[in-house]
Structures are given as structure tokens and as C-alpha cells.
Amino acid sequence: MGEKNCQQCNRRNKVKKWALLLFFSISCIVPALVIRTFTGSEDNNWHNPNNWDPTGIPAAGDDVNIPSGKLCTVSDDRTCGSLTVAGSLKVEQNSEVQVYGNVENSGTIDINGGDGATATSNTGINATGDIVNNGRINIQSIDNENTGLKSHNDITNNGYMHCNGAVIQANTFTNNGTTFTEAGGTTGRFTILADNFTNNGVMFEINDIGFWVNNFDVLHNRPNGNFLFIDGTAENPDGSSANFATTELTNEGTIKAGDAYLDGLAGNVRILTDMLNNSGEIRAGSGQDSGGNVYIYASEMDASHSIHHGGHSHSADGVGGDVNFYIEHTLQFIDAMAFPGSNGIKDGGRGNLYFYGDSIFFQPCDTAYISANVIYIQARAVVFDSITQTCQINADQRIIIKTTADGFVDFSGVHTENAICSFAADSQYIIYSNNVIEPSEGLDYIFNGAPPDIYPADTTILKAEIINSPFIEDTISSSGTFYSKIQNLSTTTKSFHLSLSSHRGWITISSGDISSVSPFHRDSTAISYSIPSFASAGEVDTIIIILSSGTATLDTEYAYIKATNPLLGIKTEKSSPSTRLRLIVFPNPFSSVVRFSCIHQEIKIYDISGKLVKIVRDGIWRGDDVYGKKVDMGIYYARTPDGGTVKLLKIK
Incomplete structure (x- = not known):
């Protein structure tokens, strides 16, 4: 027994010896950790060994x-x-x-x-x-x-x-x-x-x-x-765009693109992601000629308690920015608000809202609103539910819904009178679907005005219009560029042609093409002009713009160029939007009555020659002159008291 214990003791002692030997061997191979402090005793260079304590270049x-x-x-x-x-x-x-x-x-x-x-x-x-x-x-x-x-x-x-x-x-x-x-x-x-x-x-x-x-x-x-993202400046007038590419994006704060300086380009917001959860603010930049756009490309999107905001336009013939949702699968628009940019003229006033997806659910709830110039929805399944306020979904012009042949539009969860509103003079609501599910009260109850026009899902319509009528003021012997803006109201992507003719010959091109415009989207083409040296002050050149696609003529509009003196005494340069009253007109164009947003301001109405036609003090003009006589069809201008925000009106 004692001999056995002694053998075990010998084995343990040998293990201890080998462990000590291994420790000292490793200590000799691996140097101790060195902390080197820069002293700069000779110069500022890292590679100088004398600048370190202890001396030596760090390894x-x-x-x-x-x-x-x-x-x-x-x-x-x-x-x-x-x-x-x-x-x-x-x-x-x-x-x-x-x-x-x-x-x-x-x-x-x-x-x-x-x-x-x-x-x-x-x-x-x-x-x-x-x-x-x-x-x-x-x-x-x-x-x-x-x-x-x-x-x-x-x-x-x-x-x-x-x-x-x-x-x-x-x-x-x-x-x-x-x-x-x-x-x-x-x-x-x-x-x-x-x-x-x-x-x-x-x-x-x-x-x-x-x-x-x-x-x-x-x-x-x-x-x-x-x-x-930065706003434009005099040196760099364009606002910066915000670009995001990610697998999943959750926004609870603010994402804002840059505003334009004067006639610069407003910044856009582009988001490319598989999943977007937005409960904050996503906003494009504002611009004088047109606002920036928001583009969201996602597989899934949850827009709970969110605001998607396109940019503003501050000029009379500008348009607000659009908000575009391209959702591969499901868009949950619950208790969410969407407001594209505002201002502009005719159907081009505010920005448009575009929704594309497989399944789109709208449940704005309480105080959340979905509002735009035109609202366009294209999906297999479109569901509206729990709309609790009057005009909680509203458009200045049209609301269009288009589904696939096997798709549907479900209004059965909406039980509020006039929950969906359009302020267009005609064709307020258009639905292309083979299956429209009505609420128990009927579609007449939930839609303000006339009920929607319903067509089969595969209906093909060719329609487009010019959405601005520019009035340009410039000095004799000057040249410049303006834009003719169009909107595709067709059910498919189309290309368009503009034919141009000029009464005095001041424009330098006779035609323009705009290619591949998606349904209910907008685009524009540049038109150059040159006012000759022999022109007289106050002369106006009338430009006829004819819009066509293929052999079909779709719309005719007019632009005007006035030489030398600013129209109605207003300065030719574009002023800062913060110094002018914002004037919103509805509807525009109009046939009998037009309403102004400045209801407590004096609005002066002028004809194309600059003659005062009417002074409006209650925010409503009924198309008459100072004597109560109806004026002729044509172009008129509304002027705010501070001399700003001239609005182009057209009586049909």
C-alpha cells in the first residue's frame, strides 16, 4: 500500500516538472505585451523609434x-x-x-x-x-x-x-x-x-x-x-437627394431631402429595401418649379402612424412632388398619413400618390389622412377599412383603383358617409376591377359626389392631358426655357408627342417627345424661346401646344411669352416662397365657380391683356366681371394683395 502511494507521488511530481518546463518555454518564445506611448521627443513621425516610450516602432x-x-x-x-x-x-x-x-x-x-x-x-x-x-x-x-x-x-x-x-x-x-x-x-x-x-x-x-x-x-x-440632406444655395441650387439601400429599414425619426434654391431641382428620397417599417417622417425637398419625389421600393411595408411627404412647388406653373410606393407583396397603410407636395395649377397642382403592390390595406383611423392631387392604386387586392372621418381619403382631382383580373376592391369595412372625396368636376372616381365589394350602405354613401365609374379590369383607355399653361415674362433680346407638363390618364404606359406652333415665331422648336409615361404619371419636355430685338414692349406671343399619341390627338393647351415688362407689374425674378401668400385655387380649370384659399384677402382677377376684371373679397369668383356679366372663356390671372402667387385660371 505504501509503495503504491509513493509511485503516485512520483508521477504527480513529474507532471509538475513538465508543467513548469512548458511555462518557462512559452515565456521565452512569446514576448510580454508592450504598451507604447507616443512622446514626440524628436518629431511627429510614427516611424521614428525615438518618438516612443519604450523606444521602438510599434509592432x-x-x-x-x-x-x-x-x-x-x-x-x-x-x-x-x-x-x-x-x-x-x-x-x-x-x-x-x-x-x-x-x-x-x-x-x-x-x-x-x-x-x-x-x-x-x-x-x-x-x-x-x-x-x-x-x-x-x-x-x-x-x-x-x-x-x-x-x-x-x-x-x-x-x-x-x-x-x-x-x-x-x-x-x-x-x-x-x-x-x-x-x-x-x-x-x-x-x-x-x-x-x-x-x-x-x-x-x-x-x-x-x-x-x-x-x-x-x-x-x-x-x-x-x-x-x-442639404438645401440648395446660389452656387449649388439643387437640393440633395436621400438614398437608402438596405434589407430592412425602420424609421422612427426624420428622413428629409434637400430643398432647391430658386429654380434648382428639389431633392428626392429613394428607399430600396425588403422591409420598411415607418413611423416617422419621410419627406422630399421643396422646389420653386417642382417639388422632389419620394420613391419607395420594398417587398413589404408597414406604414403605421407615418407621414410620407413629397416636396412643395412654389411657382404658379409648378407641380408638387409625388409619392410613389412600389411594394412587391403587402402594404399595410394603417393609421398613416400621406401628403404629396402642394401648389401648382390645373390638374398639376399638388403632387400625386401612387400605390403599386399585390395587397394594399388602407386603415387611416382617427385623425390620419391620405390626401393628394391624384391618388392611383394598382394591386391584386385593395382593402379599405375603419375610415372614421369625412373625406379622410381625398384628392383634388381623381381617385383611380385598378386590380388584376382575379383581384378585388373591398369597401365593406367603410361605414362613414363621404369618407372618400374627390373635388374634380367630372370622372371623380374610376375603378377597373371585376369584383367590387360594397359596404352595406352602398357606394353612394361612402363616396362624396357621384359614385365611382366601374369598368372591367382589362379595360384599355387612351387619355392624357397637358397640365400647365405657362405665362413667361422676359426682356427683349432674351432667351430661355420653359416646360410643358403632361399627365398620362391611360390605363397603360404610353409615349406622347407635342406639336408646337407660335404666333410670332419666338419658340425655337416645333415638336417634342415624351417616352414611356406610366399610367396616371406625369412628365415634361423643355421648350426653348428667343424674344427678338425688334419686339415691342408688351407684345405677347401665343404658343399652341397639341398633345397626341400615335394618330390620336388628346389635348390642346396654350403658353404665352410677354416681352419686356413683367405681367401686372410683378417682378420677373422668382421670389422666395416664404415672402409670398400661398394661393390655392379649386377647381382649376372651372366652368362657373372657383374658390380661393385666401378667403380673407382681396384677390384681383385680370385678363390676358392685364385689364382688371374683378375684385374678389369672399374667396369665391363666379366667372363674372365688375358689372356681374359673365366673362368669356380663356386665361385669367389671380393676384394676391402682396403682388405674389399669380395663378393661371381657365374657364371651359
Whole structure:
């Protein structure tokens, strides 16, 4: 027994000896962890070994610390373990810091990618661990897509990130602070590549190119989160567009494209995703000639408690922006509001709403409204339910619903009188479907005015109209461009032709083509003009515009160019919309009575020659002159007291 115990003791002692030998062997092979602190004792260069304590250039296993008050410059490729910056780190073009650990910045990091044309390698910081910014990071490059921050794990911004032409790449990017770009001119876009992106702070862009929020599995813009895109300026009049490409996007905050400056282009919002959950605000930019548009392409969409807002137009012949939903499967529009941009003339006044999908459910509830110039719905199944307010779904012009041959429109859940409204003079509601399910009260009860016109689903209609009648004022010997805008009212995509003739010959083209316009969508073509030097002040050239498709003539409209003096004494330049009264007219065109939004203002009505026809003080004009006599058919102008917002009217 004693001999056996002794043998066991010997074996245990041998194991201990081998364990000690193995420990000392490993200690000799693997060096101890080194923390190197930048002192800058000789200069600012990372590659100078005398600038570090302990002396030596950091290696892959060394943790690096750049203390407050110190500036360290990287001018070639370097490596380290973790990287902590409390002072300043500058990474020059064609230089990269490979970090085999985490990066934490509470100071300033400057990354200069230079000109992409001269770049030979990556520029920036590439970390295997997390990158956390509590200070400031500046990234600058010109068309160099290899400049930026890259983490194989997560990047979190709690401070300030200023990124021009840069790329942020991570598994997860979280913005709790402020991230902005001023990419413009020849610089490239600021691009974010991440599997998941959560924005709790502010993302904004301050020039005309913008950034792409791109390639995410999940993007979450939380309630206090803001994606703001720059408004136009005198140097760059176009508003910036907001572009999102992600597998799933949840928006609880604000996404807003840039407004245009004067006659610049308003910014659009484009969202491409498999699933969109929106309970915040998505808004295109406003513009003087036309508002920006919202385009949403998704497989599924839940628009609970949401507002989708197209841009405004501030000019008399402009149109508001449209809101477009292209949903592959199901759109749940529950307790949601949709308001495309406003202003403009004729049927082109406010923006339109377009819904495309397989199954679309409308349940606005309580105080939520769906409102537009034209509302167009195309799907297999369209269901309206729990509409509790009068005119809760309303259009200035038409509401059109089109289903597939095997589809249906279900109104059985609507029991509110005049829940659906259109203010058009005729053809207010059109339904193309083989199966319309009525409520117990009947369609007459829930539709304001005349009941809908119902046609078979496969009905083919060719119809279109010109939706503006521009009146241009310009000086003698000047030239310029205006736009003729049309709307396709056909049931299929069509191409159109415009034939132009001019009384005085001031236009420089005789025709124009507009190709592939989707059903109930709008498009335009440019028309150039030149007022000759021999023209007299006050002369007006009348342009006849004839719209056709194939051999069918569809509409005729007129445009006018007046030489030298502004119409009715109003200045020719376009004024800021904030300084003018907004004037909304309905219906336009009209046959007997037209109503103005400024009901407590004095509205003056003029004919084409500038002669005062009528002064309206109650917001209603009955098409008569100061003597109560009915005026002739034609073009008239309404002027607000401050001399702004001239509206074009046409009596049919």
C-alpha cells in the first residue's frame, strides 16, 4: 500500500516538472505585451523609434497610446495592437494603420485620402476589433473609394465625424453623435457599408452630392434620429437627394431631402429595401418649379402612424412632388398619413400618390389622412377599412383603383358617409376591377359626389392631358426655357408627342417627345424661346401646344411669352416662397365657380391683356366681371394683395 502511494507521488511530481518546463518555454518564445506611448521627443513621425516610450516602432502585438497634446503622423503602412488616441493622429495618403484590436478616440483623427487619381493603396484605419469615437474624426478624399474607416466588428460614433468622399465599413455602425459630409464638386460620395446601422443622432450633408446609406441588412433610425440632406444655395441650387439601400429599414425619426434654391431641382428620397417599417417622417425637398419625389421600393411595408411627404412647388406653373410606393407583396397603410407636395395649377397642382403592390390595406383611423392631387392604386387586392372621418381619403382631382383580373376592391369595412372625396368636376372616381365589394350602405354613401365609374379590369383607355399653361415674362433680346407638363390618364404606359406652333415665331422648336409615361404619371419636355430685338414692349406671343399619341390627338393647351415688362407689374425674378401668400385655387380649370384659399384677402382677377376684371373679397369668383356679366372663356390671372402667387385660371 505504501509503495503504491509513493509511485503516485512520483508521477504527480513529474507532471509538475513538465508543467513548469512548458511555462518557462512559452515565456521565452512569446514576448510580454508592450504598451507604447507616443512622446514626440524628436518629431511627429510614427516611424521614428525615438518618438516612443519604450523606444521602438510599434509592432502588431503592441498597444499604442497617443496622449493628449501630442500629434502623431503616419506616412506609410503601420501596425499595432489596440490604438488609443487622446491627442491627434494624422494618416496621410496611401498610408494605413492596421490595428489588431480595438480603436478608441477621444481626441482628433485626420485621414487624408488625397486625390483618388494618385492613390496607390488604401488610406485610413483598418481594425480587427471595434472602433469607438468619442472625439472628432475627419476623413477627406477626392474620388478615392479606398479612404476611410474599416472595422471587422462594430463602429460607434458618440462624437463628431466629418466625412468627404469616404467609406465607413463595419458589421454594425451606430451613430449617437453627429456625422456629416460636405462632398461636392469633384469629390466622391460618402458611403456607409454595414450589415446593421442604428442612428440615434444626426446624419446630415452640406453640399450637392450627398451620401449613400447603403448595403445594410438592418437600418434603424430611432425617434430622435435625423437624416438631413442639404438645401440648395446660389452656387449649388439643387437640393440633395436621400438614398437608402438596405434589407430592412425602420424609421422612427426624420428622413428629409434637400430643398432647391430658386429654380434648382428639389431633392428626392429613394428607399430600396425588403422591409420598411415607418413611423416617422419621410419627406422630399421643396422646389420653386417642382417639388422632389419620394420613391419607395420594398417587398413589404408597414406604414403605421407615418407621414410620407413629397416636396412643395412654389411657382404658379409648378407641380408638387409625388409619392410613389412600389411594394412587391403587402402594404399595410394603417393609421398613416400621406401628403404629396402642394401648389401648382390645373390638374398639376399638388403632387400625386401612387400605390403599386399585390395587397394594399388602407386603415387611416382617427385623425390620419391620405390626401393628394391624384391618388392611383394598382394591386391584386385593395382593402379599405375603419375610415372614421369625412373625406379622410381625398384628392383634388381623381381617385383611380385598378386590380388584376382575379383581384378585388373591398369597401365593406367603410361605414362613414363621404369618407372618400374627390373635388374634380367630372370622372371623380374610376375603378377597373371585376369584383367590387360594397359596404352595406352602398357606394353612394361612402363616396362624396357621384359614385365611382366601374369598368372591367382589362379595360384599355387612351387619355392624357397637358397640365400647365405657362405665362413667361422676359426682356427683349432674351432667351430661355420653359416646360410643358403632361399627365398620362391611360390605363397603360404610353409615349406622347407635342406639336408646337407660335404666333410670332419666338419658340425655337416645333415638336417634342415624351417616352414611356406610366399610367396616371406625369412628365415634361423643355421648350426653348428667343424674344427678338425688334419686339415691342408688351407684345405677347401665343404658343399652341397639341398633345397626341400615335394618330390620336388628346389635348390642346396654350403658353404665352410677354416681352419686356413683367405681367401686372410683378417682378420677373422668382421670389422666395416664404415672402409670398400661398394661393390655392379649386377647381382649376372651372366652368362657373372657383374658390380661393385666401378667403380673407382681396384677390384681383385680370385678363390676358392685364385689364382688371374683378375684385374678389369672399374667396369665391363666379366667372363674372365688375358689372356681374359673365366673362368669356380663356386665361385669367389671380393676384394676391402682396403682388405674389399669380395663378393661371381657365374657364371651359
